[in-house]
Amino acid sequence: MEEDGVAVRMILIAMTLASLMNVQGAPATAIVNRLPGFNGTFPSKHYSGYIRLDGSTPAKNLFYYFVESERNPMKDPVVLWLNGGPGCSSFDGFVYEHGPFNFEAGNAKNSLPILHLNPFSWSKVSNIIYLDSPTGVGLSYSENQTNYQTGDTQTAIDAHNFLLKWFEEYSEFSQNPFYIAGESYAGIYVPTLATEVVKGLKAKVHPTINFKGYMVGNGVTAERKYDGNALVPFAHGMGLISDELYNAITGLNIYDILEPCYHKPTSEHVRNSSLPDSFKKLGQTERPLPVRKRIFGRAWPYQMVVEDGPVPSWPQLDSIANDRRVSVPCTNDEIASAWLNDESVREAIHAQPESVIGAWSLCMSLEYHHDAGSMINYHKNLTNQGFRALIYSGDHDMCVPFTGTQAWTSSLGYQILDEWRPWMSNDQIAGYVRGFEHNLTFVTIKGAGHTVPEYKPREALDFYSRWLEGKPI
Ligand SMILES: *[C@@H]1O[C@H](CO)[C@@H](O)[C@H](O)[C@H]1NC(C)=O
Ligand SMILES: *[C@@H]1O[C@H](CO)[C@@H](O)[C@H](O)[C@H]1NC(C)=O
Ligand SMILES: *[C@@H]1O[C@H](CO)[C@@H](O)[C@H](O)[C@H]1NC(C)=O
Ligand SMILES: *[C@@H]1O[C@H](CO)[C@@H](O)[C@H](O)[C@H]1NC(C)=O
Numbered sequence: 057m058e059e060d061g062v063a064v065r066m067i068l069i070a071m072t073l074a075s076l077m078n079v080q081g082a083p084a085t086a087i088v089n090r091l092p093g094f095n096g097t098f099p100s101k102h103y104s105g106y107i108r109l110d111g112s113t114p115a116k117n118l119f120y121y122f123v124e125s126e127r128n129p130m131k132d133p134v135v136l137w138l139n140g141g142p143g144c145s146s147f148d149g150f151v152y153e154h155g156p157f158n159f160e161a162g163n164a165k166n167s168l169p170i171l172h173l174n175p176f177s178w179s180k181v182s183n184i185i186y187l188d189s190p191t192g193v194g195l196s197y198s199e200n201q202t203n204y205q206t207g208d209t210q211t212a213i214d215a216h217n218f219l220l221k222w223f224e225e226y227s228e229f230s231q232n233p234f235y236i237a238g239e240s241y242a243g244i245y246v247p248t249l250a251t252e253v254v255k256g257l258k259a260k261v262h263p264t265i266n267f268k269g270y271m272v273g274n275g276v277t278a279e280r281k282y283d284g285n286a287l288v289p290f291a292h293g294m295g296l297i298s299d300e301l302y303n304a305i306t307g308l309n310i311y312d313i314l315e316p317c318y319h320k321p322t323s324e325h326v327r328n329s330s331l332p333d334s335f336k337k338l339g340q341t342e343r344p345l346p347v348r349k350r351i352f353g354r355a356w357p358y359q360m361v362v363e364d365g366p367v368p369s370w371p372q373l374d375s376i377a378n379d380r381r382v383s384v385p386c387t388n389d390e391i392a393s394a395w396l397n398d399e400s401v402r403e404a405i406h407a408q409p410e411s412v413i414g415a416w417s418l419c420m421s422l423e424y425h426h427d428a429g430s431m432i433n434y435h436k437n438l439t440n441q442g443f444r445a446l447i448y449s450g451d452h453d454m455c456v457p458f459t460g461t462q463a464w465t466s467s468l469g470y471q472i473l474d475e476w477r478p479w480m481s482n483d484q485i486a487g488y489v490r491g492f493e494h495n496l497t498f499v500t501i502k503g504a505g506h507t508v509p510e511y512k513p514r515e516a517l518d519f520y521s522r523w524l525e526g527k528p529i
């Protein structure tokens with residue numbers, strides 16, 4: 057009886073606190089209570105589901121997975137995460153990069169993976185929304201596939217509308233600092249969405265988003281000078297330039313030159329890397345599970361610089377694929393596919409079943425147009441308006457090499473306030489950093505490939521948390 061009394065009192069206190077703290081915003085139907093494959097207690101609250109955009113007929117349903125901060129959800133920033141493609145799901149970030157779990161392959165092929173807590177999850181220091189964008193990507197869908205014809209401008213408008221509705225539903229987070237982050241083709245999603253958000257702020261649309269800045273990792277600029285010309289200097293700089301090795305570049309895994317290229321077991325054999333052992337050491341990672349022998353982004357195996365007009369979809373580039381699900385060279389999405397195509401997982405995360413929206417695949421083909429031009433002016437305008445920007449590069453990515461990123465960040469002509477210097481993680485040099493005026497920071501991550509947190513999870517959490525806190529990296 058005594059214990060019952062204590063329990064009742066605790067419940068009353070909790071209810072009072074809840075009403076004082078105004079925590080009723082998050083929709084109760086979105087809470088994730090358990091996840092197949094995980095046998096433990098979540099370190100923070102998880103929510104997921106759809107935000108319905110009614111602006112078009114029929115509606116677009118954008119899927120998100122929201123992980124509250126494991127530290128102080130009411131104070132820590134809210135970060136929106138976007139993977140690129142275009143057409144790739146942000147579950148790439150969730151499953152393989154900086155999500156709350158490390159996914160271990162199940163015992164049998166296609167069986168449920170086993171989930172372990174990720175000690176380097178970005179939810180250690182931030183609230184983070186993984187969004188499948190645009191409609192037709194990952195678990196996002198529309199009843200009418202006409203909505204899968206889209207481009208940069210529409211994608212940014214839709215993602216902005218998503219944010220407005222999301223912050224309306226999760227109103228208790230509307231005061232938190234808000235950041236937009238992404239990789240690869242999200243080098244276009246992020247600045248275009250940020251610009252949309254800023255337009256909304258100027259037009260005083262509600263709710264007010266407390267937008268502070270953005271991060272882009274190994275991102276494209278859609279400017280040939282930077283995206284295209286960076287490759288050869290990169291190969292030179294990496295010492296890949298003996299005739300033999302230079303000729304071999306086309307056979308390397310461009311997403312991380314230290315890793316062999318992953319091919320579907322039925323296709324070509326994985327080639328033996330001809331890199332010296334000292335190079336391979338750079339690629340060592342603290343991730344306890346095998347890193348995918350692969351990574352993807354834009355179609356740079358085919359030297360496709362993003363230019364105005366249609367962005368070729370993977371099926372157009374890769375004649376192997378014959379439906380909307382696409383196999384990307386050097387990539388392996390088996391674990392994520394096994395998990396996200398399991399009906400019990402779909403149910404647990406409030407996603408539509410496969411019978412309604414089809415199988416999840418890392419990248420889907422869309423009729424996608426690049427219509428936002430070069431990103432350089434976007435970066436200029438955003439940073440000049442006082443928004444902070446962190447531009448980071450895994451320095452062993454040959455898909456969007458750091459050489460191009462270094463060149464465009466310098467091209468803005470901003471004064472250098474923090475000259476090129478090493479930055480440290482775990483008492484080791486983890487890469488180099490250069491700080492510019494207007495709160496623009498460029499940072500490299502030594503030995504990391506295209507998706508930095510996948511290869512260097514500890515280092516990634518270090519620069520991420522320092523930057524979010526406004527500390528020097
Ligand atoms: C789940 O955890 C319980 C308690 O710690 C343990 O007995 C059980 O074997 C675990 N199951 C799996 C599948 O790991
Ligand atoms: C899908 O939308 C397009 C454009 O609005 C319309 O022409 C078409 O009839 C719609 N198809 C279905 C099946 O609703
Ligand atoms: C890789 O090289 C090793 C040692 O030279 C050799 O035994 C192995 O068969 C090679 N593997 C492939 C896939 O070529
Ligand atoms: C950047 O700002 C200038 C001056 O306000 C404006 O003319 C231009 O359209 C803006 N460009 C982008 C991409 O935001």
Ligand SMILES: *[C@@H]1O[C@H](CO)[C@@H](O)[C@H](O)[C@H]1NC(C)=O
Nearest residue numbers: 441442443444493494495526
């Ligand atoms: C840079 O960011 C810091 C921290 O958010 C802010 O206090 C400062 O005013 C910003 N500086 C500029 C030049 O925008």
